[in-house]
Amino acid sequence: MKKIILIIIVLCTQTSCSDRQKSSNNHTVDNSESNQYCLLGLQKFQSGDFKKAVELYSHAFNLDSTNTEAIYMRGLSKGKLGDSDGAINDYSILIDIAPTDAGAYSNRADEKVLLSKYEDALKDYETAIKLDSTNADIYLNLGAHFLRLKRLPDADKALSKAIDLNPNDPRAYHNRALARGDMGQEDLACSDSKKAFELGLKEAEEDIKDYCK
Numbered sequence: 001m002k003k004i005i006l007i008i009i010v011l012c013t014q015t016s017c018s019d020r021q022k023s024s025n026n027h028t029v030d031n032s033e034s035n036q037y038c039l040l041g042l043q044k045f046q047s048g049d050f051k052k053a054v055e056l057y058s059h060a061f062n063l064d065s066t067n068t069e070a071i072y073m074r075g076l077s078k079g080k081l082g083d084s085d086g087a088i089n090d091y092s093i094l095i096d097i098a099p100t101d102a103g104a105y106s107n108r109a110d111e112k113v114l115l116s117k118y119e120d121a122l123k124d125y126e127t128a129i130k131l132d133s134t135n136a137d138i139y140l141n142l143g144a145h146f147l148r149l150k151r152l153p154d155a156d157k158a159l160s161k162a163i164d165l166n167p168n169d170p171r172a173y174h175n176r177a178l179a180r181g182d183m184g185q186e187d188l189a190c191s192d193s194k195k196a197f198e199l200g201l202k203e204a205e206e207d208i209k210d211y212c213k
Helices: 032-047 050-063 068-080 084-097 102-114 118-131 136-148 152-165 170-182 186-198 204-211
Strands: none
Touching: 032 050, 032 068, 050 068, 068 084, 068 102, 084 102, 102 118, 102 136, 118 136, 136 152, 136 170, 152 170, 170 186, 170 204, 186 204
């Protein structure tokens, strides 16, 4: 089967923890030191040193157990290390602290997929959509999940929504081409593949050869 594209949502690229901490009100310590560990953790994360990032984000969270940035980014770092169980645990902690965090649900679903927990993953994707119905990346991931489950009309619907929200994302067109191709809609799959290639997805060139005959 052709490659299905999804994305682990990185919602926090700022250089401090303040944005996510706005969702938590009960800081029990002066969080300036916790923020400093977050900053160092982000630097390590961006350089690809995910093991050190986990260590630094752990320090930040130990100093302030309501620091949502620290636990979110620790989950991302663990996922990068292939520790899906650890990532799921961190996203679950975050959801307990900030139950309306759509990114936490979506990323937890991605990690559950890697552990073949498909039904649990679907529940998390659906919750993420309810919490943030304007995030194109969540619809992209939901569509990718439906593709895996061979729920092709559902995949088409989710990916079409992703495209409505972000018409310049080649990944959504690529995935929708796969769904439509598998449904025998080769003309539509051809159009989507051309659009994905036009938007810079080189892999779509092979799709064009398959669908545009």
